[in-house]
Amino acid sequence: MGKIVSVLVVLVMVILPSFKPIFEPKPLKKYHLPAGLTSADYLPSTLIVKFKNVSLGKSTLSVGSRQFNGTTAVTITSINPIYQFKGATLQTLAEQKSIDNAGLNRIYQVKYNSSLPIEKVVDELQKDASVEYVEPSFVYYTFDTPNDPDFLDGKQSYLDQVKAPEAWTIQPNANKVVIAIVDSGSDLQHADLAGNIYLNSSDPVNGIDDDGDGYIDNYMGWDFVGATASKIVADNNPDIPADSLDHGVHVSGLASAVSNNGLGIASIAENAKLMIIKVGADDNSRAIYKGYEGIIYAANHGAKIINCSWGGPGGGAYGQDVVNYVVSKGCLVVAAAGNSKTNEPIYPAAYSGAFAVANVTSDDVKASSSSFGYHVAIAAPGTGIYSTTNGNNYGYKSGTSMAAPIVSSAAALVLAKNPLLTGLQAGEILRITADDIYINKVGNELYTNQLGSGRLNVFKAVSASSSPSIRYQKITIDDGSSGALSAGDTVSYYFELKNILLATNNLEVSLSTDNPNIKIVTGLKNVGAFNALETKSVGPFKVVVNANTPENTNILFKLNYSNPLSNYNAKEFFTSTVNLDYQNITVNQLYTTISSNGRIGYSGANAHDGLGVLYKDFSMLYEGALMIGVSPTQVSNNARSANGETDEDFFKVKGVARVQDAMVAYEGISTFNDSKSVSPIGLLVNHKQIAYKNAPDDKFVVVEYEVTNTTNLPLNNVYIGLFADWDIDESSKNFLAYDEEKRLSYAYASTPLTPYAGIQVLSTNVKPLFYPLSYQLGSDPLYDGNFSTTEKYHTLSSGIKATNLGTGDGLDIMCVIGAGPYIIAPGKSVKIAFAVIVGDDLADIQKSAMAASEKYTKSLKVVESEFKMSQNYPNPAKKLSSVDLNIPDNGFTSLEVFDYLGRKVKDVLAKDLKQGVYTTSIDLSGLKTGVYFYRCTFKGQQKVHKMIVVE
Structure with a gap:
């Protein structure tokens, strides 16, 4: 689950705009109007609601007031079916089946009164368990x-x-x-x-x-x-x-x-x-x-x-x-x-x-x-x-x-x-x-x-004489790993095809592209006979994403249909985005996403481009942003700000890459700086996320930031934290708590049988910080809908503000959690690590918190019995790269770099090492662009990998 991407094209679609990997379960995201739309583009106080069941009586959505946080937020004034299928319009069982399949008998117009923006009203109503979707009644032109x-x-x-x-x-x-x-x-x-x-x-x-x-x-x-x-x-x-x-x-x-x-x-x-x-x-x-x-x-x-x-x-x-x-x-x-x-x-x-x-x-x-x-x-x-x-x-x-x-x-x-x-x-x-x-x-x-x-x-x-007409109905994409269709991946495409018109024999289907970043490995399939109105699955068509493919590259593919025994020849196109600058992590029970800008769960703002935090079909995180502050006027971050906007202070230096031959089920890395800030601090951040497959480590993901001071002056009073907006089930019925002993913040809902989620500060060398938030409270920094730089620094530098938040049925809760103050000398760095944790109840996440702490206390250096060396990262690399070594016993270890002719160009390591796992940096300065090999020797054993250096 999560590795196969299905994009459904219902019935016939002439040409598809774009495909991106999609992973189930689908999270319930907060609603946002399409870009550029205003109140003139939808009917006021009117929504289109589709229910999951035919009977409206099974819904808890009804005429009357809906409350949250003790106040009336939305008053529903009417709920009326949009379509009434009566009399002559329902003549056959087939017609009734068409209505049922499309669900038109479950679509209602809902009128309401509320002072909330329509996006908030949609959010409120779509929490109802009986609702399939809610959207405005759009106006077209x-x-x-x-x-x-x-x-x-x-x-x-x-x-x-x-x-x-x-x-x-x-x-x-x-x-x-x-x-x-x-x-x-x-x-x-x-x-x-x-x-x-x-x-x-x-x-x-x-x-x-x-x-x-x-x-x-x-x-x-x-x-x-x-x-x-x-x-x-x-x-x-x-x-x-x-x-x-x-x-x-x-x-x-x-x-x-x-x-x-x-x-x-x-x-x-x-x-x-x-x-x-x-x-x-x-x-x-x-x-x-x-x-x-x-x-x-x-x-x-x-x-x-x-x-x-x-x-x-x-x-x-x-x-x-x-x-x-x-x-x-x-x-x-x-x-x-x-x-x-x-x-x-x-x-x-x-x-x-x-x-x-x-x-x-x-x-x-x-x-x-x-x-x-x-x-x-x-x-x-x-x-x-x-x-x-x-x-x-x-x-x-x-x-x-x-x-x-x-x-x-x-x-x-x-x-x-x-x-x-x-x-x-x-x-x-x-x-x-x-x-x-x-x-x-x-x-x-x-x-x-x-x-x-x-x-x-x-x-x-x-x-027109008789002719077939082949069109695809569905595309499935499988890259065998995280779904990011990363550079170097072999990707398989599967197509569900339908013949809309007359039968044909000996049909051939080919996949091609003119984009030089893609190499077609398997591009031709013979489908044979294809009857009228028949649907067939065809594939896999295998392609390789080239190693130097830029991130978020849209590839235009052509599907060609032909019968070499007749004159039938047709084509259609689709686009597929490859080498995404984020990767979905789906190797254990917690599904999440690593970004290239430090965000947790999503690469984009407003819960876009990523999985959030998913556990047992529950989507629990709306926003997970990084904040690093040194003063009330300098906080480099990508958290929400004012008027529905977000700060976007981080510039991608190296996009997300999965570490090949890693010692764990998943390890991904990215690098960014804060040069996009209007008042940059001068930071370079190496971001890493690690996930484990097996219990007791299968319900958390480790998130690490290595923050380097790139200025010529020391940075004092540095606070590093995550801003998290938790939405567990009904977001207005959530609670927050903080376990000081475990440095663990956790969120849960008042609704029954819902899971817990939390963030733990794994680093223990600096004082922790925790600041619970809710815009529903009059004294809260978020009460006015803004989150200013001053307020962000205040939440980072106030220590443990409180250890719980939420009374009664709960609140819509957020928090800032992290550690500080740090002092970072020029050219030096500090590391801070978190564990994002999910579980069935409090005892479950506490158990995972202990496991995560133990794992990180050992610096993630779990020694295996076999001598191993990872692929260098990043790769291609410029000036500096790293490699992980698993040394199963004490002994002399060497690491050397050779050019493509086998000439040694650099000695990296030559010393006695104790048993352990080591991360070793390779200085690439002075090396010209090209292909190189690095070799590690330990007790007569050798491991060799290729790496690419760019100037």
Whole structure:
């Protein structure tokens, strides 16, 4: 557990943005809004909550007040199901199974009152054991840009560009196919739209819900928002009241304007039906408030194509659940890729299973505003596009909002010709028949393979002969160790593939990359016969991460599918981040992470990039930061500061590396300094973490910092400590205590059957320090939400402030633990070591604390019966490196360095050593860049390792 990385791509994902190793169990992390989002990007006092069970009665979340620390934090005013599956919308057991699989019957809208920020409210509610996830009700935005009215002389030249006239000779219309326009609404009376508006004949306008679907008189569509988002009131009128809201009108005409009527414009689909679903407010021309509700409505009411010309960076689990559900019902979700000019993901387009559309100009070059990326499925014209507008008018608009409905219209034409296909299959036909826009296309050089498979060609799509379409559904990554995909590792990739279209024989799958940091060892597999809609697991594909690969390198991989006996050839891409600057430690019962900046559990702030502290499926640590202070104005640290920010004072000198041939189950090292501080002290820190596999040492990890004074003056009053924010089960029900005899701080919860966690100061040469904290207490340094430099030094230099914290049901607790004061002479260093400990109860962690203390008291020098020498670290090395020697008996020992020709270049050690384990430094100054060998000789035995030296 923890070494195999599974990245699930539900159903079909055209191209995946990025893969990083993920380890179960997944921790419950504090919620943070996506970068750049403000209160304008979500509905006020509204949350989307998915419960773990179908019955809400099994939940402890209910209408009324929720308290923490004795005060009312959140008052829930209503809990209502988002979707009511009634009557004609639930006709078969298969449909009910689709709903159950996606969990849509477990998703509720929760209204609340609270003065807390929405992130805190999410944190509070997601503690409920009955809740699967909580997230804001995001607001999305449409993607059109007004354009000059006389932009083009030929008002619908895009039809020729996508070969629509040729397609009509094969399939003239999309009769009876329903396209849902989930948008700002439409002009239901427009002469070029009215004849194609979908009418729900089962529910005429009579004030009665005739079809029992929960929507009264939804004869011409549905409005999920109404007049204003400040007071959402749904109704049965998706018609827009003003010209400023005509985004959906323009989209409607591109999807299916009435054609061959001697009036206005033509559309690719000609007479596909338009299901108008209004998800914006009458008083806001761009905001989309209820887009996902609209998508579900469309799927449940017969739409095969669902057009979403809107999106935003807020991409939670709720939207993915919705896409999963509608795709399982045979729908195609066509989504605008966005107008951000970047490859940053926009949702719903970036969701697995969505069909993302980029915007190209009339000469097939990426429009300057169009988003792009490896998740994009296809490109279509979207610049200067002429279509219907409000009040029986016409006009030009530009953007991926326009490109998407052109693709939706084409998909409808394909479905009309092939009515037994699913929407997803129709999308695949569009994708595999698109025209190449990369070869010899000036302007697209920087976007190769990031505008999808090419530009839409409707003629090819409706003319398509039988072809398979292979797409991966899941990728599993295994590096055989910590999951960091470190330099020098051999990494295995496994793929779950699905054939979306027709069967093929003798299928070959190959993995390749142009990145010089990767060597493909096993890159070709023959899959053989592959039936339609069959899923197969293929692998392993083995690659080697080169020794000099930079940290956090994103590798673009290509998967190629081909049948050498036919002309089938296809490709897709994914990225995998290798040689991470942190490593996950999973060799014993405590799962955690070593960073390159001194943090414990995570490399990034706000519980990002790492495992935290995991024990028996409990995630217990939110923040573990290093603080080193010499005065109230000088504290080098990476702990929280003010306004949700963190100090980031440490600069990585050497990224995390696992010590090869270490004497323990895991040993990792990194080096950093404090040069990023606005007031640097002048420190160089060697950071080490060590973990043991077997009891009684399998519930702790040793964390050591060797702090060197790089200045020319002595450093006095140096305090070194860790800031820890413990969240055990419900974070507001935690307690802290300090065992002075063992120098052990520990945290636990008032909730039953929850584990304990703690930090022990292993170093005994300086006075310990312990300062318990909680922002819920009025006298606390954290009460105002800030943690200033002065306050940090105060917590470091106050000795043992108290030995316990928390009364009643508990508090949200933090602490600073460490030791000091130290005096560090110029060029000299001090070491301080901690043990991070987990256990079932107090007795359990006390037992581990004793074991950790005993282990460290022996300086971690456990002598084995065999002569051993470790790989040098760091490697490659510059100026200085180290090697560990296990000397099983007293005797003469030598250590020498040779160049690649076997010439001795350095004597490192030549002396009688007593039995023990030694860490020996190798001075590499004067050695040129190259490959060297070092040899240790002990009583006629020799150990030789290669090392790389860089100048």
